[in-house]
Amino acid sequence: MDNFLNFTEDYCREVANSCTECGLCVEACPVVPLAGLESQDAGQLVSGLKSLSEGKSSTSRASDWLDACNGSGICNDVCPENINVRSWISGLRTIQDVSRTPERDRRKASSDKFRAMSQAIRLLSSMQLPPDVISKITRTKGRGPADVVFYTGCNVLRTPHIVMNMMEILDALEILYEIAGGTSFCCGVTQHRSGDIGSYERVASRTSRAFEEMKAQEVISWCPTCLLQFNENWVNYDKPDYAMAHVTQFLHKYLDKMRSQFANCPPRRVVLQEHDGIPGVTEHVTELLASIPHVELVPVKQNRNFGYVCGGIGETYPDIQRENYRMLLEGAVAAQADCVVTIYHSCQRMLAGAAAQYPLNVxxxxxxxxxxxxxxSYTDIYGTLARVDTMDTIIETVHQLLKENGVEPNHSQIELVANQMFGEPGFYGSKEEFVKNLEKKS
Structure with a gap:
């Protein structure tokens, strides 16, 4: 624990020394007004970050700003000193968590969250895929040095059809790849955000060593959070031998090859849900979609700056997230689009049930x-479950897949997954009905 924590403290002090306290990051931050900080002097808030970096108390509300951060990354874009402000804030939050909360409590919180996530992922993936396919998307192929490691992360396995799509795309491009996915290859974000630094260092180190042993030229990460964890937190500390990029950056390099293979597709008017926060991702996906025959991209007003991804930010600012979705979906309908297209897996989950309320596919x-x-093609079973008008039709399939996977969920496990699923804005229908039907089949 001391190694990474000491590094983080040194890193924050070093960054603080480069900061000129101009306050542009505060002025650009989308959560400042939401956290009630708009009346604070921008320079004083940044000065507070510098004080915290030096191990001093702050007279400003800098700690409140740390707590409110949604990781949008807009601060990075405006900093004249090219400071990674998001990474600086992440480091200070870690230091703050360690100082605020006893280690035993931090470790318990980390363990409880990781266990809940693992159980939910196992149950949800077992509800959607047969066992041989689950093994295929979570274990390395073991066929020697590969061109790339396709790193899925953990939570995309809640919507595993996306992983299957990516594997089909890589196979079509004749890419030699290894796959690393599931909780065995965790990036450590749960431990890191809980302030459980000892566990974070062990988890991130184990996954990083696994990547190095695969001896690939490049690791391509599906999950944006995993990408940020490794590229903004871990890489400065560990300095691994591999480079990591987002899958969209990798696919964009093969755009000409894909163009030559694209066949005629059904005509579609699509709205892309956009996110800033990871440079180039939205732009790469836009160009990829625009290259598909008969796909017409329709621009609509949307809030692309509010967080680098859907999901966690919605827990902190649920009203803002719901309003963002309403604006996106109503805009798509008004533009006579027939489809909303997502970039990330959490966005897919959040919008999955929109077809139950709007004349749109997601x-x-x-x-x-x-x-x-x-x-x-692969069925989005999660999305089918999310729609109140189609849930009953899929329960039998879900039950059969659970049986094939040897999973017999008890009431508490079903409740755990149901609470997570129906706690997301894209889910419609009755949680109680879902639990009853699944328990009846089990």
Whole structure:
């Protein structure tokens, strides 16, 4: 624990020395007014960060700003000193968590969150895939040095059809790849955000060593949070031998090859749900979709600056997230689009049930690329469950897959997953009915 924590303290002090206290990061931050900090002097808030970096108390509300951060990354774009302000804030939050909360409590919180996530992922993936496919998308192929490691992360396994799409795309491009996915290859974000630094260092180190042993030229991360954890927190400390990029950056390099393979697809007017926060991702997906025959991208007003991804920010600012979705979906309907396309897996989950309320389909961009390449299609069972009008039709399939996977969920496990699923804004219908039907089948 002391190694990473000491590094983080040194890193924050070093960054603080480069900061000129101009306050541009505060002025650009989308959560400042939401946290009630708009009346604070921007320079004083940044000065407070510098004081915290030096181990001193702050006379400003800098700690409140740390707590409110949604990781949008807009601060990075405006900093004239090219400071990674998001990474600085992440480090200070870690230091703050360690100082605020006893280690035993931090470790328990970390363990409880990780256990709940693991149980939910196991149950949800077992509800959607047969056992041989689960093994295929979570274990390395073991066929020697590969061009890339396709790093899925953990939570995309809640919507595993996306992983299957990506594998089809990589196969179509004749990429030699290893796959690393599931909780065995965790990035450590749960431990890091809980202030459980000892566990974070062990988890991140184990996954990082696994990447190095695969000896690939590049690791491509599906999950944006995993990418940020490794590229903004871990890489400065560990300095691994591999480079990590987002999958969209990798796919964009093969755009010309994909264009030559794209077949005619059904005409579609699509709205892409956009996110800033990870440079180039939205732009790459836009260009990929625009290259598919008969796909017309329709621009609509949306809030692309509010967080680098859907999901966690909604727990802190649920009203803002719901308003963002309403603006996006109503804008898509008004523009006579027939489809909303998501970039990330959490966005797919959050919007999955929109077809129950709007005359729109919700697809991931990998659905469209895989289709255009003539690859097999995979059902979004999670999205089917999210729609109140289709849930009953899929329960029998879910039950059969659980049986094949040897999973017999008890009431508390079903409740755990139901609470997570129906706690998301994209889910409609009755949680109680879902629990009753699943328990009846089990």
């Amino acid at each position: 697809l991931n961009y990998t659905d469209l690329i895989s289709e255009a390449l003539g690859r097999p």
